Amino acid sequence: MKVLVPVKRVIDYNVKVRVKADGTGVDLANVKMSMNPFDEIAVEEAIRLKEAGKADEVVAVSIGVKQAQETLRTALAMGADRAILVVAADDVHTDIEPLAVAKILAAVVKEEEPGIVLCGKQAIDNDMNATGQMLSALLGWSQATFASELDIDGDSAKVTREVDGGLQTISVKMPTIVTVDLRLNEPRYASLPNIMKAKRKPLDEKTAADYGVDVTPRLEIVSTTEPEARAAGIKVDSVDDLIAKLKDAGAV
Amino acid sequence: MAVLLLAEVNNGELALDATAKAVTAAKALGDVTVLAAGGSAAAAGEAAAKIDGVAKVLVAEDASLGHRLAESTAALIVSLAGDYEHIVAPATTDAKNVMPRVAALLDVMVISDATAVVDGATFERPIYAGNAIQTVKSSDAKKVVTFRTANFDAAGEGGSAAVETVGAAENPGLSEWVEDKVAESDRPELTSAGIVVSGGRGVGSEESFAIIEALADKLNAAVGASRAAVDSGFAPNDWQVGQTGKVVAPDLYVAAGISGAIQHLAGMKDSKIIVAINKDEEAPIFQVADFGLVADLFDAVPELTEKLG
Numbered sequence A: 001m002k003v004l005v006p007v008k009r010v011i012d013y014n015v016k017v018r019v020k021a022d023g024t025g026v027d028l029a030n031v032k033m034s035m036n037p038f039d040e041i042a043v044e045e046a047i048r049l050k051e052a053g054k055a056d057e058v059v060a061v062s063i064g065v066k067q068a069q070e071t072l073r074t075a076l077a078m079g080a081d082r083a084i085l086v087v088a089a090d091d092v093h094t095d096i097e098p099l100a101v102a103k104i105l106a107a108v109v110k111e112e113e114p115g116i117v118l119c120g121k122q123a124i125d126n127d128m129n130a131t132g133q134m135l136s137a138l139l140g141w142s143q144a145t146f147a148s149e150l151d152i153d154g155d156s157a158k159v160t161r162e163v164d165g166g167l168q169t170i171s172v173k174m175p176t177i178v179t180v181d182l183r184l185n186e187p188r189y190a191s192l193p194n195i196m197k198a199k200r201k202p203l204d205e206k207t208a209a210d211y212g213v214d215v216t217p218r219l220e221i222v223s224t225t226e227p228e229a230r231a232a233g234i235k236v237d238s239v240d241d242l243i244a245k246l247k248d249a250g251a252v
Numbered sequence B: 001m002a003v004l005l006l007a008e009v010n011n012g013e014l015a016l017d018a019t020a021k022a023v024t025a026a027k028a029l030g031d032v033t034v035l036a037a038g039g040s041a042a043a044a045g046e047a048a049a050k051i052d053g054v055a056k057v058l059v060a061e062d063a064s065l066g067h068r069l070a071e072s073t074a075a076l077i078v079s080l081a082g083d084y085e086h087i088v089a090p091a092t093t094d095a096k097n098v099m100p101r102v103a104a105l106l107d108v109m110v111i112s113d114a115t116a117v118v119d120g121a122t123f124e125r126p127i128y129a130g131n132a133i134q135t136v137k138s139s140d141a142k143k144v145v146t147f148r149t150a151n152f153d154a155a156g157e158g159g160s161a162a163v164e165t166v167g168a169a170e171n172p173g174l175s176e177w178v179e180d181k182v183a184e185s186d187r188p189e190l191t192s193a194g195i196v197v198s199g200g201r202g203v204g205s206e207e208s209f210a211i212i213e214a215l216a217d218k219l220n221a222a223v224g225a226s227r228a229a230v231d232s233g234f235a236p237n238d239w240q241v242g243q244t245g246k247v248v249a250p251d252l253y254v255a256a257g258i259s260g261a262i263q264h265l266a267g268m269k270d271s272k273i274i275v276a277i278n279k280d281e282e283a284p285i286f287q288v289a290d291f292g293l294v295a296d297l298f299d300a301v302p303e304l305t306e307k308l309g
């Protein structure tokens, strides 16, 4: 079985985000970019499937700017076998919408015929939480979102999902789309020898046009602003002081 | 213009607070029809009919709709979509599972976690863990939107909408429910509680979380946790507050042993009053706290529990 893992290049989760003064978006020039943390978990899971003998090939795919090559190299260094870069934008500030990404992925799936697609549950930049579900809809496949456990058994997979009430386990027909949550696994770091090896692994370059997908956004970004800042608070000296302040504020 | 609102239904019961908050957001868009779908959903439909501002209720009951499996629920919504310009839901994990699938089947973008309605096509939503607010305008004929419940007040009761039944769409038979692991609790629900007491890695163990829970019970509060506390097994996953957990905005939020990473702040920084108890005076949580107490939580939290009323 082949595993397809879409990965997104996003601002590193440790970087403090700055809104551009002209309100057109967030400043991404000269900031540290990394693989979306949820996608790292998806890559890790794919590699573990291969190590467990349940998968024979792991293909990473990224859709975005040319620089997403680096993100794919990271996936290759972790252990993916090959990579596909679909260039769909020139400017690092252009975010391809989940619907267009899902359409391109659907075309890649038709070509590659994986048995499973492992996606991150959301990207930490647009926080949309949509691509996996949309891809599943376009393919007419089953979907299992927010996975914290995955167990593939022949033509079905048992997936435990993190939901508002706790945990839900479902059984989905293969082929399937799984979107992964934080507690599925802890991704490995790529070792230096593997980083070197990754440079020689195949990385195909395509464009959105190759798949005949129009990536024109459906959502126009009218403005991007800083959230309202909270007024500065105070330090209290003791529990008694805290209780007095809370009583004054009518909070208890 | 008409709005179809997917009600939050759990085991046949309406999650009133989440649904009523979404009704408040949806009212601004047009006449609201609520869809109650599930293995059993009639009682939920009756309850939704009483929410102020609901014009009509559709009840869809079918075994295939039980447990809100995405494929069958999305197929049902798409079968009804023709009559509506907006298809909306509260931004729960159930709706986040279903609504992007609906949007893709309709060939439109989804707008997740909207925090404000500007007009029928324009919505505000947080991005980058709430570090920026984006206003987006949809050019799609239909708008599929989930609303972040923490940002809207619940619509009141007093409605008396007509209730109709509708049939399920054909079950694509792609997935089956196996089991739920849901902890029963007498505490208020995290996303609707007036007070939330949360513990982080600083709490140290599952056993010591009892001191967080004791304070919560004294205040009739819900219990929350940081990701680190959940990952370490101190607290169950459904207590996680943050960018990838629940978003809360109670009147009072108490954070004990939580450093205040942006991913945690994303889930609680709209709380009215924030109290931080942390032994590290440099902890970033103090930057958003109204009242900060630099102390060992193992002393301060039990003392607080004891001295409160």
Ligand SMILES: Cc1cc2nc3c(=O)[nH]c(=O)nc-3n(C[C@H](O)[C@H](O)[C@H](O)COP(=O)(O)OP(=O)(O)OC[C@H]3O[C@@H](n4cnc5c(N)ncnc54)[C@H](O)[C@@H]3O)c2cc1C
Binding pocket: A013, A037, A038, A124, B199, B200, B201, B202, B203, B225, B226, B227, B228, B229, B240, B241, B242, B243, B244, B245, B246, B256, B257, B258, B259, B260, B261, B262, B263, B264, B267, B277, B278, B279, B280, B283, B295, B296, B297, B298
């Ligand atoms: C993609 C992604 C998504 C994430 N989503 C979330 C999310 O939804 N929610 C979330 O919370 N995090 C999330 N995180 C994790 C986040 O970045 C932090 O790692 C996490 O919030 C830290 O939890 P913490 O504050 O409990 O632990 P730490 O950062 O380790 O802080 C522990 C704090 O406890 C204090 N402390 C220790 N002992 C005591 C004591 N005896 N008395 C008083 N204080 C004490 C310490 O001074 C310290 O400040 C996410 C991270 C990523 C990468």
